[in-house]
Amino acid sequence: MSGNAAATSHSSDVRPSPVNTKRTQSELDTDQLKQAFSRSRLKRENVDWVVTSFLFFIHAGCLLAFVPALFSWQGLAICLVMHWFTCSIGVCLGYHRFLSHKSLKLRAPAKFFVMVAGCLSGEGSPMTWAATHRLHHQKSDQDGDPHSPLVGSWWSHLLWLFVKRKREDKQLLFKKYIPELVDQPMMQFFERTFAMWLWVQGLVLLAAGWALDGWIMGASFVIWGMCVRMTAAYHSTWFVNSATHLWGYRNYDTRDESRNLWWVALVAYGEGWHNNHHAHPSVAPAGHRWWEVDMTWWAIRTLQMTGLAYDVRDRIPKGRQANDVETADDKVLAQAARPLTETAA
Ligand SMILES: [Zn+2]
Ligand SMILES: [Zn+2]
Numbered sequence: 449m450s451g452n453a454a455a456t457s458h459s460s461d462v463r464p465s466p467v468n469t470k471r472t473q474s475e476l477d478t479d480q481l482k483q484a485f486s487r488s489r490l491k492r493e494n495v496d497w498v499v500t501s502f503l504f505f506i507h508a509g510c511l512l513a514f515v516p517a518l519f520s521w522q523g524l525a526i527c528l529v530m531h532w533f534t535c536s537i538g539v540c541l542g543y544h545r546f547l548s549h550k551s552l553k554l555r556a557p558a559k560f561f562v563m564v565a566g567c568l569s570g571e572g573s574p575m576t577w578a579a580t581h582r583l584h585h586q587k588s589d590q591d592g593d594p595h596s597p598l599v600g601s602w603w604s605h606l607l608w609l610f611v612k613r614k615r616e617d618k619q620l621l622f623k624k625y626i627p628e629l630v631d632q633p634m635m636q637f638f639e640r641t642f643a644m645w646l647w648v649q650g651l652v653l654l655a656a657g658w659a660l661d662g663w664i665m666g667a668s669f670v671i672w673g674m675c676v677r678m679t680a681a682y683h684s685t686w687f688v689n690s691a692t693h694l695w696g697y698r699n700y701d702t703r704d705e706s707r708n709l710w711w712v713a714l715v716a717y718g719e720g721w722h723n724n725h726h727a728h729p730s731v732a733p734a735g736h737r738w739w740e741v742d743m744t745w746w747a748i749r750t751l752q753m754t755g756l757a758y759d760v761r762d763r764i765p766k767g768r769q770a771n772d773v774e775t776a777d778d779k780v781l782a783q784a785a786r787p788l789t790e791t792a793a
Pocket of ligand 1: 584588688689693706722726
């Protein structure tokens with residue numbers, strides 16, 4: 449063994465060329481990320497207790513909604529409005545179609561506004577969301593997909609969130625998948641403050657309810673405006689990762705298991721038309737048939753009419769062929785990765 453190794457090390461024929469070295473590094477990076485998102489990492493010593501505890505308390509708080517004294521019509525109204533604002537505007541429009549896929553452009557004030565809405569959803573920082581999502585598109589339902597239901601339904605729905613990822617894994621994920629975002633001051637700002645927005649939100653709701661009608665109203669605002677709303681929004685989003693890679697119909701022949709599922713489209717503001725989206729990820733409207741209602745698209749159109757959104761990619765391709773499934777995300781990644789490649793070279 450050692451003899452072979454010595455012979456190999458002296459052979460100029462197998463000395464890695466710069467191209468081979470780069471490929472090898474790329475393969476090492478891929479393996480590192482595959483490990484970071486592997487189900488085998490879900491062990492007691494790897495649990496992200498901050499995320500797990502937070503999700504537990506939000507769900508536990510949701511159970512308090514069954515206490516009649518804690519119900520208020522005002523709390524329910526805040527719940528519905530904030531569900532739409534954080535889920536549709538923050539996550540679907542902001543984190544997903546704008547940040548991850550560049551389906552539209554936003555003027556700076558609108559960009560800041562939708563990023564705040566995304567932070568208030570409690571689905572993490574904009575950069576972590578976008579980087580993980582681009583990885584999902586590149587590897588969807590293959591080895592390396594961060595949340596494929598082919599690994600396990602519960603894994604794809606929420607268990608993958610319980611794993612604590614190492615700092616170096618996160619840095620690599622950012623470097624490879626969102627290199628164009630990491631140096632943006634606004635993105636760095638939200639990376640530092642995304643958790644703070646949740647605390648501010650809780651305190652504002654508590655204070656507003658208290659000021660209106662005492663501490664029970666304050667508690668009602670927090671229970672309905674945060675716990676009930678966030679639990680509903682979490683599962684709506686998580687169903688996109690789990691259910692729409694399992695059940696529903698397909699408009700396009702994609703290389704993954706993505707499906708169009710009407711009830712997920714309703715609760716997740718259009719994101720349930722997931723086969724359409726995987727077939728044409730950079731297209732802003734997710735509904736490609738007349739009956740495929742997409743509420744987030746209505747919001748994009750409204751922003752476009754006000755001039756806050758522009759360069760909207762609204763052309764729905766004809767035919768059943770998912771002809772940009774290979775290219776759309778790869779193109780975004782290739783464009784994003786160009787400065788990195790040039791730096792590395
Ligand atoms: Zn998917
Ligand atoms: Zn996507």
